[in-house]
């Protein structure tokens with residue numbers, strides 16, 4: 001049976017909590033802290049792939065004061081235009097996320113999975129068995145370069161549970177809807193998902 005938005009959001013919040021706990025544990029093992037970092041992960045260019053995260057992001061945005069939401073939406077339009085320019089020039093965009101306010105996330109509780117998992121060394125085993133390894137952020141790589149037995153966070157069960165939640169959220173619509181492949185700015189510009 002298809003989940004209601006309320007039930008799906010409750011499950012997603014619980015899954016995000018697990019991601020946060022797994023990330024914190026991995027960061028402690030690696031010795032990684034974001035304090036005083038001269039870089040900012042929020043300029044990383046990512047696509048996101050689930051309707052349930054897209055809807056939950058908008059759930060958070062809709063709880064904000066109107067003026068603030070409109071400010072974020074205007075920034076998202078700028079971001080999308082700048083990203084297109086960079087891509088047309090053959091460059092990978094490196095633009096500050098439209099939801100970042102002076103280094104702080106404007107939708108912290110509703111931020112997307114990748115925002116929560118970026119940084120520590122991690123691995124993902126895809127459903128086809130392909131193993132994809134990520135070395136982590138530049139600080140993480142520096143910390144682990146000389147280490148023989150680096151702790152690597154396995155994202156696989158977390159991704160699997162997100163994929164299952166997406167199926168339960170979409171129900172029979174799953175096969176009719178186009179695949180989500182949007183940057184966060186594009187999710188803002190497009191408005192909440194409709195189906």
Ligand code: SF4
Nearest residue numbers: 042097099100105115
């Ligand atoms: S949603 Fe928040 S944490 Fe994610 S990139 Fe934007 S500002 Fe950073």
